[in-house]
């Protein structure tokens with residue numbers, strides 16, 4: 001089938017700049033793709049690269065789009081370079097929408113509430129607990145590790161009964177700090193520690209990978225991989241190594257997200273579906289995959305909205321649960337038209 005093809009570039013300021021390992025991130029850049037079949041049915045896809053995660057840049061993706069012309073089809077995917085993982089994701093999502101598994105009849109998935117680093121988190125718990133959140137994610141590795149460790153029990157004491165805490169260190173710790181935290185968390189309601197250690201430089205990466213595997217096998221608290229998983233290849237590599245912990249998956253960054261997720265399903269892997277701070281278009285595609293996932297559902301890493309200064313680009317509003325019907329109700333055309 002041949003589709004009429006159009007794309008629009010966006011540059012959307014966040015309500016508040018997002019702190020990352022690469023400094024403050026003030027606005028999201030990306031592309032929306034629109035495909036229209038002969039019957040006039042339109043499907044959308046979102047290209048939301050994070051170039052410091054190793055994806056293509058928005059400029060690169062736009063350059064490829066410019067070269068595709070005004071019509072695309074299934075064979076067009078072969079014209080998109082392998083390294084343009086986000087464009088491949090967006091194009092295949094838009095091309096194959098009609099072949100996607102239905103999520104009609106699925107109910108709701110819990111969402112993890114995001115807590116700021118440090119003591120600020122203490123005051124954020126109560127309103128979120130009252131709203132119904134039962135999984136909380138606290139940023140660590142930001143302040144002094146001894147201070148943060150001393151805060152852990154106070155923070156846990158503020159959680160509602162039966163709640164769980166996720167810790168995200170964004171790779172900030174060395175082995176010794178990671179061990180100290182893993183020891184402390186062993187008999188506490190900590191669901192997992194996300195990315196305790198990380199190395200960007202390739203010569204250190206292999207050593208850190210071995211270290212993460214060793215830590216995951218030595219301590220009872222699971223470890224989640226986030227920064228360590230950028231591409232489909234990373235997922236395969238960790239599956240081959242028998243990673244016993246959790247995989248944090250940002251579908252919009254995976255070239256062929258469906259195939260990668262099928263591999264995780266087959267391996268009965270623990271998966272947390274997570275936002276890459278994309279608009280409602282990419283989030284809808286990612287959440288469809290989360291609802292279709294056959295494994296044990298974990299709380300979604302989609303507690304990010306309201307995210308954009310212009311709320312027409314936000315996904316289902318921040319709530320303790322996202323219902324399948326809310327995902328299906330996201331109107332992608334509204335997002336597309338907001339860019340005209």
Ligand code: MG
Nearest residue numbers: 168170194226
């Ligand atoms: Mg993370």
